Amino acid sequence: MNAALSLALRYVLRHRVQSVLLAAALGLVLALPLALRVLVRHAQAELRARAASTPQIVGAKGSALDLMMTALYFKKENLSSLPLKEMPEGGIPLHVRFHAQGAPVVGTALEYFSFRGLRLASGRQISRLGDCVLGARLAHERGVRPGDAIFSTPEQTFDIAGAYPLKMRVTGVLAASGTPDDDAVFCDLKTAWLIEGRAHGHDDVKGDEVLQNNGNNTVANAAVRLFQEVTDKNLNTFHFHGDVGDYPVSAAILIPPDAKTEALLAGQFARSKTAQLIRPRDDMESLLTQLVRLEGFATTMLLITAAAALFVSTLVFALSFRLRRREFGTLEDIGVSRVSLATVKLLEILLIAAFATGIAVVLYATALWSAPALLRMAL
Amino acid sequence: MPALSVTDLAFSYRGEGFRLCVPSLAVESGTTLALAGASGGGKTTLLRLMTGLLPPQAGRVCLGEQNLSGLNRESLRAFRLRHIGLVFQDFALLDYLTVEENILLPHQFSRDTLSSARRNLPALLERLQMERYRAKTVSQLSQGERQRVAIARAMAHEPRFLFADEPTASLDPARGRIVTDLLIDDARRRQSVLIVVTHDHALLPRFDQTRRMEEFAA
Numbered sequence: 001m002n003a004a005l006s007l008a009l010r011y012v013l014r015h016r017v018q019s020v021l022l023a024a025a026l027g028l029v030l031a032l033p034l035a036l037r038v039l040v041r042h043a044q045a046e047l048r049a050r051a052a053s054t055p056q057i058v059g060a061k062g063s064a065l066d067l068m069m070t071a072l073y074f075k076k077e078n079l080s081s082l083p084l085k086e087m088p089e090g091g092i093p094l095h096v097r098f099h100a101q102g103a104p105v106v107g108t109a110l111e112y113f114s115f116r117g118l119r120l121a122s123g124r125q126i127s128r129l130g131d132c133v134l135g136a137r138l139a140h141e142r143g144v145r146p147g148d149a150i151f152s153t154p155e156q157t158f159d160i161a162g163a164y165p166l167k168m169r170v171t172g173v174l175a176a177s178g179t180p181d182d183d184a185v186f187c188d189l190k191t192a193w194l195i196e197g198r199a200h201g202h203d204d205v206k207g208d209e210v211l212q213n214n215g216n217n218t219v220a221n222a223a224v225r226l227f228q229e230v231t232d233k234n235l236n237t238f239h240f241h242g243d244v245g246d247y248p249v250s251a252a253i254l255i256p257p258d259a260k261t262e263a264l265l266a267g268q269f270a271r272s273k274t275a276q277l278i279r280p281r282d283d284m285e286s287l288l289t290q291l292v293r294l295e296g297f298a299t300t301m302l303l304i305t306a307a308a309a310l311f312v313s314t315l316v317f318a319l320s321f322r323l324r325r326r327e328f329g330t331l332e333d334i335g336v337s338r339v340s341l342a343t344v345k346l347l348e349i350l351l352i353a354a355f356a357t358g359i360a361v362v363l364y365a366t367a368l369w370s371a372p373a374l375l376r377m378a379l
Numbered sequence: 380m381p382a383l384s385v386t387d388l389a390f391s392y393r394g395e396g397f398r399l400c401v402p403s404l405a406v407e408s409g410t411t412l413a414l415a416g417a418s419g420g421g422k423t424t425l426l427r428l429m430t431g432l433l434p435p436q437a438g439r440v441c442l443g444e445q446n447l448s449g450l451n452r453e454s455l456r457a458f459r460l461r462h463i464g465l466v467f468q469d470f471a472l473l474d475y476l477t478v479e480e481n482i483l484l485p486h487q488f489s490r491d492t493l494s495s496a497r498r499n500l501p502a503l504l505e506r507l508q509m510e511r512y513r514a515k516t517v518s519q520l521s522q523g524e525r526q527r528v529a530i531a532r533a534m535a536h537e538p539r540f541l542f543a544d545e546p547t548a549s550l551d552p553a554r555g556r557i558v559t560d561l562l563i564d565d566a567r568r569r570q571s572v573l574i575v576v577t578h579d580h581a582l583l584p585r586f587d588q589t590r591r592m593e594e595f596a597a
């Protein structure tokens with residue numbers, strides 16, 4: 001057995017390029033269905049958990065999926081919004097439209113942090129206009145710490161009349177939660193509106209700087225400096241125009257205390273022409289059903305590919321042994337038994353199979369390890 | 380009783396006119412025999428018949444007291460491995476193994492001969508001037524060096540019968556004489572039988588007996 005193993009090993013090592021290619025092909029077809037399964041299972045668990053922890057969401061009428069992905073994953077920037085006054089009382093508002101350093105800026109209330117169980121790892125909570133706290137991964141990846149500042153990203157670079165970037169003060173960094181909250185910038189709802197241009201702060205307007213004044217609205221010339229950063233000194237100059245109740249909100253998370261309230265809220269919004277109420281758990285389940293169907297289709301395709309690859313590998317081995325008939329004849333002539341020769345052939349196959357399994361295990365482990373990151377990229 | 384005896388041996392390849400007939404051939408222990416003849420004269424075929432690699436259509440081959448016709452495939456293989464040394468015309472070496480691995484290869488599969496082969500290896504390599512090639516793979520060697528590896532493999536376990544098919548064909552004349560002397564001296568020292576197929580007439584006087592293949596053509 002040792003002699004057969006040694007001979008098989010020497011052959012495989014001598015023809016290492018062919019052996020590696022064959023093992024890699026086998027390993028890949030073995031690992032792909034497994035990796036796909038791991039990724040889908042992880043995605044299902046992750047999506048389900050996030051959805052299950054969010055009882056109800058209210059938002060503008062339209063795609064329930066978009067509303068859900070905005071409220072849970074902060075992914076849909078151009079979602080239709082609802083005026084704040086249309087949101088039920090007690091809901092946690094979410095304003096998701098802008099970005100800072102590539103991460104979504106989520107304007108919300110302090111209740112959001114306690115609702116999600118988010119605690120600060122360093123620094124302190126937002127305390128005034130212009131403050132923000134960062135998700136753990138975002139802060140780590142960008143190297144941002146409490147006391148630093150980050151700028152919101154202008155929506156349109158060349159739109160000089162659009163939303164200007166706001167320099168926000170980072171007051172704290174959240175502890176890692178393994179959720180999309182790790183990748184977001186959280187600020188107060190009013191700060192989000194400030195980025196949107198609903199509020200502003202500026203120098204006092206002197207008489208000669210006024211271009212037009214019609215009582216409710218004053219137009220000043222460019223000499224009046226608009227502030228792009230909220231400081232303790234200029235805080236009092238910031239002010240909102242119009243009715244705050246008309247200001248937009250992307251969604252609100254509702255936490256009904258009991259099933260009856262939940263049912264009543266659902267009934268109330270069922271009749272609404274402008275708003276919709278969704279149960280993320282239900283909407284996510286229908287999404288996951290589609291995902292499972294897709295996985296089943298992909299797995300079937302991969303299994304067919306795997307079967308074809310196994311068949312080709314069998315042919316490769318058969319052809320290789322046929323081409324080496326002379327070599328095996330030589331071994332037989334010098335006294336190696338047929339049983340030993342069969343053992344050598346079997347061990348060569350097993351060595352390749354073991355190597356292929358090793359590659360498959362590495363790929364599988366890589367899929368396991370990278371599943372959260374891949375899901376984060378996909379979402 | 381001769382160490383090797385061939386009696387009324389007959390063999391022909393299907394569809395070919397050539398027929399080999401050996402009415403009688405006997406070789407004593409410690410004796411060397413050269414089989415000479417032109418190419419295609421059946422030298423290699425006779426060697427394969429005498430070692431049991433080819434089954435005869437008639438007659439018998441006895442090595443010692445063992446009639447090869449009476450052995451099944453597995454017994455014949457075991458007998459060949461233990462008592463016969465074979466130098467093939469094409470060397471029959473595995474390119475991906477080292478010199479040492481090639482020499483010990485058949486014995487790795489039979490524990491009976493492995494220890495003696497291992498023991499004899501250093502001296503044998505020295506006598507064949509191959510010590511420095513011991514760890515080299517055969518693919519790195521010249522034809523002459525390969526031939527010496529094939530000879531070393533055949534001699535490593537000190538077989539009672541050594542058959543060599545053109546063992547000096549790839550060697551220069553000087554090295555050919557050294558190798559022939561080595562084979563002959565070894566056979567005489569150990570009282571074994573050496574049968575060499577050759578077409579090199581200069582070597583024939585060194586052997587105790589010479590038989591020409593023309594004698595055996597039917």
